[in-house]
Amino acid sequence: MPLTRTPLLSETVRKLLARGASVNAFNILNRLHAADVAGILGDLPEQLRREAFKTLHQRNLTLASEALSELGPERGALLLSEMSPQEISELLQELDPDDAAAFVSTLPSELQESILGAMRTKEASEVEDLLQYPEETAGRIMSPKVFSLHEETTVGEAIRKLQDAGDVEMVFYIYVVDDQGKLSGVLSLRQLLLKRPETRIKDIMVTDVIRVTADTDQEEVAQLVASYNLLAVPVVDQQNNLVGFITVDDVIDVIKDEATEDIFRLAGVDTDERVFNAPRTSVAKRIPWLVVNLATAFLAALVVSQFEGAIAQFAVLAVFMPIVPSMGGNAGNQALTVMVRGIALGELSWANSRKALLKEILVGAVNGLATGVIAGLVAFWWKANPWLGGVLALAMLGNLVVAAVAGTLVPLVLRRMKIDPALASSVFVTTATDVAGFLLFLGLGAAFLARFQ
């Protein structure tokens, strides 16, 4: 088995680099898979990471570029920031064109031009072609180096062509094109082995090929590959000309990125954020969401201020007041999360939403009743006041039903309006449960004020 990355190995590499033994460090890295090299680079402090990458770049350009590709554009770009356009070009032209395009697109546009200018013409034009397609589409993540054969090829010729083809990525499906270069069929490598050499591939290929167009959203591509259990999918242009293919390993990256996007959007974090962004970037990315939350918090404060008189008379109201929106916020978030994931996984649609809503209302009412009764009893015992306990229980029941309705309907309505439900749902749901929570508890509290004292 090859060496694999372990904390011990990272530590050894760090120590070697720290005492200037960068060649020894390189000798370790050089025996590893690129993914493990990337992992170790990620573990190193920034200065040593640049040092290690510089040595790698000088001594094994292929491994350096592969490790860069494994790190991905967000983390990898930091390594490039102190290099010359010439050096960056050397690295990027070793990458698959889709990976190189992903890196180039993160750079400032003047730098993009000088890097593409310094790359070999063939590689530069492949990257430029991919950059024509919008971000997050099939065209941007496809490999243009697709292995294809003409319909009239025989099995014997096909095998010879496969033997001669060097520079192709993971060939497992062979795509078949007609005279005009239009995609007409597909066959697997294994099918080639099963047939006589003189058979024309036209006669054995599968003609109903699952394909995507270059402008298809990458999330759709991922869903297609995942649900049909494909290893790769061919990409065609509007005229059905074969222009590239997307392999399952790129699809895995898309699935991970899209899951990160959902997780981050639910928490009000920008989808590009990473643990080791510059602090300035993180501030800029998070503050808009905090300001929105501040506005909704003031809205809640406005509700509370309507009951200042009641609170001044009976300050205990202020003690129990935060419990109701807190519980509502949690319950609403639970419902919301189940809905957002249900939408993402294709289990929930507008068509079956009524059933989901009724279920959530029932769940909210039962949970509201159960936790409301517990909270009411604790309040009764603490302040020896049954009316206070009753008001708290009732407000919680009501707010958990509000949470259920908001948690279910907000993501569905956003989805219906073609807005990503993960993006904006939680602020609406929290606002609803905050406002309703204070209103219910303080409203009921003010109504029963005479009973409290």
Added chain:
Amino acid sequence: MPLTRTPLLSETVRKLLARGASVNAFNILNRLHAADVAGILGDLPEQLRREAFKTLHQRNLTLASEALSELGPERGALLLSEMSPQEISELLQELDPDDAAAFVSTLPSELQESILGAMRTKEASEVEDLLQYPEETAGRIMSPKVFSLHEETTVGEAIRKLQDAGDVEMVFYIYVVDDQGKLSGVLSLRQLLLKRPETRIKDIMVTDVIRVTADTDQEEVAQLVASYNLLAVPVVDQQNNLVGFITVDDVIDVIKDEATEDIFRLAGVDTDERVFNAPRTSVAKRIPWLVVNLATAFLAALVVSQFEGAIAQFAVLAVFMPIVPSMGGNAGNQALTVMVRGIALGELSWANSRKALLKEILVGAVNGLATGVIAGLVAFWWKANPWLGGVLALAMLGNLVVAAVAGTLVPLVLRRMKIDPALASSVFVTTATDVAGFLLFLGLGAAFLARFQ
């Protein structure tokens, strides 16, 4: 191209079923890929879904079982609930053993026995073998039907054996074993095509095979396959005997499930929950988390109650009081989410955590200052009270630093203690920001009380 699922197609199938034309509905479903059949079944109301599945089961057992497999155990098991053990066995023995095992494991144990008893002996024993392995391990999700060849096989013989092998899943890598059945190498289908028929595969195989043992956690398997860009990984037992293999399509399911798990755990939702669980199940799954939240809400109430006197004197404190924990909760959740995802993606470890903490404190302080100043100015303008504004601004600054520290350290410490950071982090972080938020604002408020009036 094959028919693909569209809302229109779902609607047509629904209408046909609704007026009893189940054979016509079947004729449509029968032209679709199993994944699309599963999608349409998911769109149908429950009664019609059972109806459609019954017809499918009678007329095309293979498609019915494939669709069942695509639906997955959670949603698929509902379709089985009204069937006899005999009918369930018929369906499950058509599935790949790992899929069948996933279904069987969701059933009550008496039913498990009668279903396994009714299955063909070979299939039943394959499923039973897989069920020996713990849930969420490589052994549970592997296919035991692995295509392997002996080291001494020649390329010519290998090709003949491949031609004869019917019942094997996606062969793209060929695993090579020695006399004792121990895994000794691997080669790709393409390599077979490149060599002369008399070459022994021992001489052309790659010997440093990336492999996993049957007890490896499925998440680790997924990370391995994803980071090394594999299409499949062989599974061995403790003695290195080849016992199965895991294909990339199963890995995609694991990646999706693990992302769902993280998303749900962050929101306090049980990982098995789905939109259309029975309401009773959802209540049972969500209420423990709500009770935990209730306890922390009472803890916050206890903090507020220490300042009852101050609030009674100056009820405006109660108006602004909820803003501080709300902002802290949001900021803490942002930091927490970035950390949890960073841990899941392998970017954050205990080793580089100090840097992450310092960065988060800086981000928290800047965001706290910015939003604190805004909030302070609004409060000053609203209540014409500069001291109130100052207290609010200061409390927010302090609480956003608390949020940063808690949001960074809680997941790291949980991880260090081998607890899933997504599972329990948010309750600790929220408790910290609630308690600190009320304490800071009301404490400062009480200290400056004389200035307010």
